[in-house]
Amino acid sequence: MLARRTPPRYPLGMPELPEVETIARDLRGLVTGARIVGASSNWPPTLRSHEPEAFAAGVAGRPIEGIGRRGKQLLLWLGPASGATEGAAAEPAVLTVHLKMTGQLFVVAAEAPSDHHVHVVLTLADGRELRFRDMRKFGRMGLYRRDTETGEPLEGEAVGVLATGAEPLSDDFTARRFAEMLFRRRGRLKTLLMNQDFLAGIGNIYADEALWRSRLHPLRDAHTLRPDDIRRLHRALRDVLAEAVERRGSSVDDYTAPEGDGSMQEHLQVYQRAGEPCERCSRPIRRIVVGGRSTHFCSWCQRLPAEQRAGAAALLRSANQAAPAPIRRGSRWTEISGDGALGRTRDEEAKAAQRQRRIAANRKAAATRRAAARGGATARSGGAA
Numbered sequence: 001m002l003a004r005r006t007p008p009r010y011p012l013g014m015p016e017l018p019e020v021e022t023i024a025r026d027l028r029g030l031v032t033g034a035r036i037v038g039a040s041s042n043w044p045p046t047l048r049s050h051e052p053e054a055f056a057a058g059v060a061g062r063p064i065e066g067i068g069r070r071g072k073q074l075l076l077w078l079g080p081a082s083g084a085t086e087g088a089a090a091e092p093a094v095l096t097v098h099l100k101m102t103g104q105l106f107v108v109a110a111e112a113p114s115d116h117h118v119h120v121v122l123t124l125a126d127g128r129e130l131r132f133r134d135m136r137k138f139g140r141m142g143l144y145r146r147d148t149e150t151g152e153p154l155e156g157e158a159v160g161v162l163a164t165g166a167e168p169l170s171d172d173f174t175a176r177r178f179a180e181m182l183f184r185r186r187g188r189l190k191t192l193l194m195n196q197d198f199l200a201g202i203g204n205i206y207a208d209e210a211l212w213r214s215r216l217h218p219l220r221d222a223h224t225l226r227p228d229d230i231r232r233l234h235r236a237l238r239d240v241l242a243e244a245v246e247r248r249g250s251s252v253d254d255y256t257a258p259e260g261d262g263s264m265q266e267h268l269q270v271y272q273r274a275g276e277p278c279e280r281c282s283r284p285i286r287r288i289v290v291g292g293r294s295t296h297f298c299s300w301c302q303r304l305p306a307e308q309r310a311g312a313a314a315l316l317r318s319a320n321q322a323a324p325a326p327i328r329r330g331s332r333w334t335e336i337s338g339d340g341a342l343g344r345t346r347d348e349e350a351k352a353a354q355r356q357r358r359i360a361a362n363r364k365a366a367a368t369r370r371a372a373a374r375g376g377a378t379a380r381s382g383g384a385a
């Protein structure tokens with residue numbers, strides 16, 4: 001078996017269900033029972049529900065009663081503000097936190113050093129701070145009145161903020177329910193699994209891993225799954241997510257939890273392993289870009305039914321137009337040359353465009369310098385004459 005090499009740099013991933021669940025568990029131990037006395041924010045867009053001052057007033061005096069999770073978002077359950085007898089402050093609230101790509105939460109002593117990537121600080125009465133650090137600034141927090149039954153924002157409070165899909169680790173997500181959800185459902189498996197209004201909490205990492213485990217091709221049409229395929233996929237989804245929660249998530253990119261990193265990244269079979277041997281068949285793991293997202297799979301173990309190959313190949317050819325790479329039709333599936341990479345992600349597109357702009361700017365600057373040098377030479381020679 002080939003040795004695993006250092007993975008190449010990939011565009012940033014987002015914390016998914018196991019990572020957010022790990023953060024929720026860590027926070028539960030750290031801040032349940034603590035009281036918020038104030039808040040500050042230096043980047044207003046992070047707060048999706050309030051201006052910074054109104055947000056600070058909205059959380060001040062509230063105890064943190066518990067921590068939950070819905071899909072990829074954290075729910076901080078806040079009690080009524082101490083002493084409040086009427087208005088919103090006297091009602092239970094929920095603070096939703098979406099980490100997006102680079103969001104991190106830390107609980108530290110107030111005097112601990114900070115940095116300019118910390119965008120929201122909740123000050124706790126016991127001298128600690130709950131800090132939200134977010135390099136790329138795509139993370140979002142919202143403060144809403146809470147439905148005490150569900151723990152989620154009251155109906156109509158946060159329309160479109162939380163995922164509406166099934167929770168894949170909940171007891172009522174059975175194989176039978178999954179089959180019902182898939183009934184007549186159109187779309188490619190990879191895209192469907194990542195749809196937060198279908199299943200909540202699954203992103204690139206665990207969609208790729210569950211599909212590899214269940215030997216299903218990411219471009220397979222969802223409505224063509226047979227009962228046995230559905231059972232295998234259901235089992236794979238639950239197994240890989242439960243194992244990842246157990247291992248505190250995958251610490252790829254910027255993910256870390258308040259009580260430390262996860263170790264699931266060492267147990268991933270396909271994600272970010274393009275070119276490495278498949279654990280089952282030793283053939284190289286492939287990487288394609290579909291819908292702007294990297295997709296990793298084994299083209300030998302995860303076969304497409306014959307009748308779907310032409311359609312999938314057409315999809316790949318169109319993805320291939322941005323960054324041409326030779327495609328060879330294999331006996332089982334379209335083989336991709338090189339390290340299995342095809343197409344470019346949005347991040348890679350942006351980087352390529354940035355590079356082009358930099359080159360153009362450098363050329364222009366060099367031309368200006370040359371022109372200035374020539375001008376200076378003319379002036380000097382003119383002065384000498």
Ligand SMILES: [Zn+2]
Binds near residue numbers: 280282298302
């Ligand atoms: Zn394989």
